[in-house]
Amino acid sequence: MDEVSVRGATQRSSITGFEACHNIAQGPVFIIASGASAKDFPLQRFANVPMITLNGAISMFDGSGINPYFYVCTDTSFQYEQPDLYASALLLSQRLAIWPDEIELIETRTDAAIYPLRKANRSTLYESAFNPEHELVRSRAFWSSRSRTLGFSKDLSAGFFDARTVAYAALQIAYHLGFTQVFLVGVDLNQNAGRYYETEGRAVSPCGLDDHFESRILPSLKLMADRVIGERFAVYNLSQTSRIPDSVIPKISVDQAEAIILSGV
Template sequence: MNSTSETSNGSARSRRINDFADCRNIAHGAVFIIASGNSAKDFPIREFAGIPMITVNGAISMFMETGIEPFFYACTDTSFSKQQPELFAYAMRISQRVALWGNQAEELAVEPMGDLYLLKKAPKPTLTEWLLRIDKDLVRNRAVLGSRNRSIGFSKNLANGFFDARTVLYLALQIACHAGFSKVFLVGADMNQSAGRFYETDGSSISPCGLDQHFHSRILPSLKLMSEKVVGSKFAVYNLSPTSRIPSSVIPVKTLDEVKAIIQS
């Protein structure tokens, strides 16, 4: 569909907004999700240039001078474009597809070269919808107690919204599933707040990080739900970070050699 957005100075410009239904099940096979943990620095990205890649926030810096165009770029940090304007602009220029909040899209200084998709959260279910599991594409926590537990879930169809786990990595996993990939490999999924992000230096702007605050209450429960209710023969997830905070019982850790064997199979 076509959409007209207002810029921050009040002038209008036309921009095509794509529906997430347009990119559902358009892919298959393997995909790498490039995140921002320090272990990402050891990933030989050029060696896997032929495999689609999804990346998030400042991890786009891994793609510089590689000639690789991300299959999807996602950013849920509304302050990121101001804190890291060069990286954000680079992501807009090279990514095949971009997922942003509506207010981010309205304030873009650089137009995306690829397709633009607007994010929305999965709606809160009515009690009947929650009990009867009416929408099979929105996999929800079945915990009875606590509205926070009920809001944990995994979306297989982003046209219906996504579930926020307080880390953009979880959105990237839902994008991978939505697009149709069956083998997902996580790069830089360390979840180590004290180690920082690989692209941030002492002299650069440091974005806020809530990993420690949300890991046990939101992030890990969401990953466990994905592991138990989504992962299977049609959707497998592996972690390449040997220092990841994510338990291997939730997402198994693989070496590069093991990853190559899985891709070839």
């Protein structure tokens, strides 16, 4: 491992590019988000399945004996708003996907492998129309400037597409890693319902889901459903209260998820 000097303290950690973890996994993975529905998910029932967790959903893993396969945080203010949860993520997770600037600010010792995030470049008119980079599935609505920032990255070494929800970044990471069955937990995308871990006395982080759901989140998920999901990559939604339409990502029960995993389909 490399030695990384952070704010005067030497920490043992491995910092590398996403090419080092390309296609290192297979089979099912859970993406654990922090929507209100996540509180009912039986984490221990699936303890042997890799899990990618996001932001404050790391609280579900405290005391569980389960170390998340990946922790993803795209919110640069999260470490200040929820410092105890961020510290837990550094301590518990096997791998971290965070911004380069956040790496320099790490004060807590972590043994996790760290993968710096970067966004995919905005597409040109030619790239939108002909999609010459097969690892970057771009929106074909090239007449719209906003649409040229929409897409799905199959290879995070080429960057990822930001849909204003960390769950979408995690979906791209899941594909990059090689997972073929993705089960979404707590991806409610319901701003009014809040996050399951925001109990009385805990700071409430700002949320902009309503501002971006129609303009970025849903169009990005539809692009993924139309042009990425298939025999190689399946996505299921375990949140029955999620705003994502069934026609985009089908909703299934926990029992159905277990049956799919056991069947190996």
